[in-house]
Amino acid sequence: MAGETELWGGSVERSEDGVTFTPVAKVTGVTVPTLTKNTRQRTTLDSPAKIHEYGEGFAEPGDLSISCLYDRAGYVAAKADEARAGGTYYRITLQNGDAFDCHMITPVVETGGLDQIDGDATFTISGKTSGETEFTPAA
Numbered sequence: 001m002a003g004e005t006e007l008w009g010g011s012v013e014r015s016e017d018g019v020t021f022t023p024v025a026k027v028t029g030v031t032v033p034t035l036t037k038n039t040r041q042r043t044t045l046d047s048p049a050k051i052h053e054y055g056e057g058f059a060e061p062g063d064l065s066i067s068c069l070y071d072r073a074g075y076v077a078a079k080a081d082e083a084r085a086g087g088t089y090y091r092i093t094l095q096n097g098d099a100f101d102c103h104m105i106t107p108v109v110e111t112g113g114l115d116q117i118d119g120d121a122t123f124t125i126s127g128k129t130s131g132e133t134e135f136t137p138a139a
Contacts, residue, residue, distance in 0.1 A: 009095030012066055014081060018089040026069040030092050032100050033062030033129045061129045064090060064104050070121035078125050081107045087130065097138025105130045
């Protein structure tokens with residue numbers, strides 16, 4: 001349908017410093033972090049009709065997950081992300097040019113598909129992000 005876009009044709013990149021990015025190879029899927037807004041209960045003795053009142057609290061930045069087909073170079077790069085003190089920056093760019101930038105502070109690499117003789121070996125980089133995911137619409 002017109003106006004829709006997809007990840008296919010886009011890219012996922014990584015960076016140690018948030019400035020210079022290199023491609024993440026063989027990406028099969030990405031979960032962009034979802035900002036979860038929390039509330040605080042602010043009910044007092046003055047609250048009308050015994051109904052709870054709420055106010056805004058802090059927000060949780062969410063988790064990033066990047067799934068890839070296994071290849072040695074990609075796995076080695078992912079393990080370097082996992083070991084990097086201070087985390088790794090990631091940029092997800094859709095086919096239409098829209099981009100999401102985030103900073104994963106606790107990357108963990110998990111392998112998959114190794115329990116099937118006729119399956120693809122995969123790995124997933126996932127973890128908590130810090131700060132808000134920045135959305136940049138295509139120019």
